[in-house]
Amino acid sequence: MMNIVVLAKLVPDLVEELTIDASGAALDLTFARWIINELFDDHAIEQGILLKERSGGTVTVIAPDLEGADDVLFTAAAKGADRLIKVRSDFSAANNHAVARAFSAIIKGFQPDLILTGVQAHNDLDGSAGPLLAESLGLPYVGYVSGVALADGKFMVKKEYPGGLIAEMEVTLPAVFGIQAAEQPPRYVAVSKVRQAMKTSSIEEMDASDLDLSGAPEIERMFQPEAAAHAEMLEGTPEEVSAKLVALFKELGVL
């Protein structure tokens, strides 16, 4: 019976326009929409549930108490997570060093065999949560993982290198893995199932110890990159744009 913990980080949605606050050194998060670090943490949850289905065990999903956390946790429950935990603290200004220390203090108590998290998040300025958490717990870490199996009391993980090359690594238990992609695309759950999960499961709330922010660099200035160049925009109706594109294809010698 494997005891699996998945750490779900929440990040500001990049689809919304990003603005820099009055200090000039941080994002203005007043109106940020916090969503799951979807590309990777969604895959971490999926990988956890796949492992549970295959080898037995329980999946605990733990998230910082930011707006949107309940959604993330109940969605995980609808997918098959057993235990949902929300950690209370002022996370909106926290860095990954602080998150890792705070979460490791809580996760230690669960005595997990396996901890999964997304390989990175787009706002990682001081390193990624996974390896920082692993070291806080004194556990081995492998990132860029796209497959986890348990064999003869050890984990066999697939670690990705560029160009599709995979390294199969053997890792002792317990361990922390940064998930790049689950073995299968994250399953879809209908809104009705999430609503049902809201009724049948509950979220435990825990308090984090004081956040220790050390280890991150100080930011003096944030800015939007000035593009060295910007595309020449082709305007018009779909027909007009198509005609312009075809002319361009001809000019470039591919038609």
Added chain:
Amino acid sequence: MSQDIYVVIEHLRGQVADISYTMLAAARELSRATSGKVIAVLLGHNAKNLARDFAADQVLYLDHASLAEFTSDAYQKALAELISKDQPRAVLFGNTSIGADVASVLSMRLGLPLVNSCRSFTSEAKFISQICGGKIMAEGELPSPTALVTMVPGGYQPDQGKSVESPPVTESAVPALEALRVTLSKYIEPESADVDISKEPLLIAVGRGIQNKDNIELADALAQAIGGVVCASRPVIDQGWLPTSRLVGKSGKHVKPKIYFAMGISGAPEHVEAITQSDTIIAVNTDPRAPIFNVAKYGVEMDIFELVETLTETVKQAK
């Protein structure tokens, strides 16, 4: 304590990765500001000759059978000892499958500050990091005493980190690498592919904006009409809508077609680093602020689904 800049060289199966040279170039710029030396740190086994073309003042070579191939545990142990002993001003790692497994762990283990995703340094030794999918840059003073830094490509040309003269190589002590918790069992080669997108002259690339598997057909139809091949960004591949051999980006293939026609791709750094060698990039996106428009030569601010069928028809008629 020294003012030297250490660069942790990345290599895989006998091949030095481009990011290593990019970092050597970055270290040169930084070392001018700190008045230190550029020191390449090479971990391996019988791998000394990899250092031949490093543009470094010195190479520290750590040789051990357990360092023959990259594993996180062995690299962390060997580097933790070296960094605590030498206390350089900064240590550069790639923000890659290798460097990212090591840098954050060492930051916690050694209590040293970490700067992630750095793209370049200023002449006053400030770092400039790229976050939020390339939409925001963050600048700050290089933290003290020893800054651990992970670097992304784009700020320096790898060629600037190469030298025709070989640097002096000094062997450095390796601590006992025992009871390793992570070991390499084997490499699995990439699955063979029907097409090699890195050699195709005309690529129709689709991103998350394509929405679902069925819509891939729209891109296929355009590719067929024009005589190109369909490829994709990572989310499309991870959904299983196209095979891994069609992945463009950091974890997939680098491409250099005559035309790269990108539909519904935002232009995240991990994607863009692999397409900048294209002759002409054309992007279609509903978001006028999408970073892909900063690398594209031509752009269309339009919904894919309003454009693609008309475009396919126009191409067919033009033939």
